[in-house]
Amino acid sequence: MTSCKPTLQTGKKEHVRKPEWLKIKLNTNDEYKGLKKLMRDKNLHTVCEEARCPNIHECWGERRTATFMILGAVCTRACRFCAVKTGLPTELDLEEPERVADSVELMNLKHVVVTAVARDDLKDGGANVFAETVRAIRRRMPFTSIEVLPSDMGGIEENLQLLMDAKPDILNHNIETVRRLTPRVRARATYDRSLEFLRRAKEMQPDVPTKSSLMIGLGETWEEILEVMDDLRANNVDIMTIGQYLQPTKKHIAVQKYYSPLEFGKLRKIAMEKGFSHCEAGPLVRSSYHADEQVNAAAKERQRQGEQTSEIS
Template sequence: MIRMESVALSCRPETGRKSEHIKKPDWLKIKLNTNENYTGLKKLMREKNLHTVCEEARCPNIHECWGERRTATFMILGAVCTRACRFCAVKTGLPNELDTAEPERVADSVELMNLKHVVVTAVARDDLKDGGSAIFAETIRAIRRKNPFTTIEVLPSDMGGDRDNLQRLMDAKPDILNHNIETVRRLTPRIRARATYDRSLELLARAKEMYPVIPTKSSLMVGLGETVEEIIETMDDLRAHDVDIMTIGQYLQPTKKHAKVVKYYSPDEFGELRKIAMEKGFSHCEAGPLVRSSYHADEQVNAAAKEKQRQGDKQLELEQQASS
């Protein structure tokens, strides 16, 4: 049993009064790295007219990923989202027309960067009947054609909860399906626009039903006023819907117009949450102040694959023992 007394005492729900500005702790200081990798990757994105969630969502890890690891998360379907979630810095409004040449440009960039693992996400496109699933699928196929040894992770919106939209995406067979639950059930109506907690769980369950061998993944932000009990409840809900991988990170307020930070979790508290997640049966959990959904995504996939193999070997061993 993991002791959570120290975490629980410091993770109280919102009281309803106007929250005051909380000073960022030292562990959230970011190391800037504007070396040739960083500047070269930024130049490539502009030349190819591509968008990344790294820039649009103001990810705190952009200097590490671009400058040190040379990895990026491509954001397709434009840079304008049809939703206005209270945690997200991506521009909201009426999107432009679809760019049907975008999948090939993404595939070309993956080839130029020589990526072993690529993450493809997108803005929510509620203006499209298919939720953007056709472009998602074509992007996967284009990357496969030009980069057959690159593993592909996709991070779509709920695409309106339409089963056919999800089927269209899954039939392109990404290596991992990632869809974020974002926050606990109680806070979902206030933090997420249009999306619902149960619809996200349903999408994750459907993806696993369609292709059981494709790992599923989801991410949770903390610091919005949730309790530890609600975090654990979310873990249980994800596991009940066969989610394999979980990431847990600190919510950071992108602008004054967005939801305020209620609490900054310490690295030790994230360590405790990770232990609980692993005890719940996730094949891998990445948890930390600066962890985001696609942070060290390549390592997550490899760790999950190893854990799945370990569990399979253990089950085989038990079956052999039972039959002998």
């Protein structure tokens, strides 16, 4: 596989130059400004802002979608790829689920993504607040589909069960990187624990689609990317997203390669051939990117498979 790795020399260090296709269109229209004001008024956090997502202007300014980040804005883990603030959280707002639900209602969202910082300081890993947020949204907006994106919550099965009992419409947990690079890239999390988390979620609620995201450009090989696909499918993951890693600050791990749109297209094709119900792959794709379209595509694929099974029987 050919590498897209233009470089420039600055002193003794070699830097990977950002290609043209990663230029971002800024859209600070009234929709963007209104959504930003709503988040501040409700004292809510979004991963769009905290993680410096490159798609924030498209999602806020054009699609009017956002990914709510509950349980505060301080994470107990210091992953080397992530821009979210790290430290010891002091915030645990039990009224937050209702404020999130209120915002979902005001925005009249058809699909909502709820994620959170890792809360290793809490015995339940934040599972109870997650579950209450799902239930609060369901009470206010019964026809809104709800996607949750938790950490591994310490790998404790009871925490995951608490969340899955709330019956979200989709369970998303990110594998983030390939097995070899996990110890260097992720803090406290492990590759196998993430796979186990996804497998258990499917066992607890077989009808709830599972999803995981992989960022590339950290020094992985093409074969290692395909290995991640196989590992996810072996643990019954339905949906996969693949995006380009972008270094948020100079303190974070450096980009080793920028993959071309053509390479992302090939990866999407391979993922679909391996049996994923949907795969979103592209330079600016993130875990929540076009999440509404992903869940709809997955639902159609489950319906198609069900019809095929009925025909056979």
